[in-house]
Amino acid sequence: DAGITQSPRHKVTETGTPVTLRCHQTENHRYMYWYRQDPGHGLRLIHYSYGVKDTDKGEVSDGYSVSRSKTEDFLLTLESATSSQTSVYFCAISDSRNTGELFFGEGSRLTVL
Amino acid sequence: GIQVEQSPPDLILQEGANSTLRCNFSDSVNNLQWFHQNPWGQLINLFYIPSGTKQNGRLSATTVATERYSLLYISSSQTTDSGVYFCAVPRGGSNYKLTFGKGTLLTVNP
Secondary structure, three states, X not given: OOOEEEEOOEEXXXXXXXXXXXXXXXXXXXXXXXXXXXXXXXXXXXXXXXXXXXXXXXXXXXXOEEEXXXXXXXXXXEOOOOHHXXXXXXXXXXXXXXXXXXXXXXXXXXXXX | OOOXXXXXXXEEEEOOOOXXXXXXXOOOOOOOEEEEEOOOOOEEEEEEOOOEEEEEOOEEEEEEHHHOEEEEEEOOOOHHHOEEEXXXXXXXXXXXXXXXXXXXXXXXXX
16 A cells, blocks of 8 residues: 555534645655545546645645645645535645556545534 | 546446446547545555556456547456446646546445
């Protein structure tokens, strides 16, 4: 199994509060990703990173920011959470072979009340 | 953007049966991946298969890139095979931005 740890695994918060989800990998892979999974929409890419301090937007990036100060950590921040951001968030990693083969973390369930 | 369609949307099997899941995509791609999401929500990488056939135990996958489809075969199914199977292909020419299909929900009954 790929060494990917997400924290927290479950979080309940209120509208308007900031939330940060953390993804930690032990594989030393260059690429890291944040996806969200919602009924009816499937898995959608929020942001990804192709190296330390190098990030790019995915298809549903509005309302989210990311940071990557170390190879092993990729943070997803909701500056002011909204109910539409209630979702299951998955971190994923891929190596540098330019294949994009993905390995996922366990997921973080976020509920915004 | 690229469209990904999976069929069937739902499939119910008895333990021991074989099945074939299909993934059609609307544009040429240079890679395709299959994933299994188990009932506990874990997403597991099954195959990275841009073309040809690969096998892993009771599972095998074939991608015919020129005809824009991939097939996932499950033989002698077990209850632990239950879950949702997704295929994913690159979007916009980037291997790092994937479009996922909506999945096939497989239920294997004992």
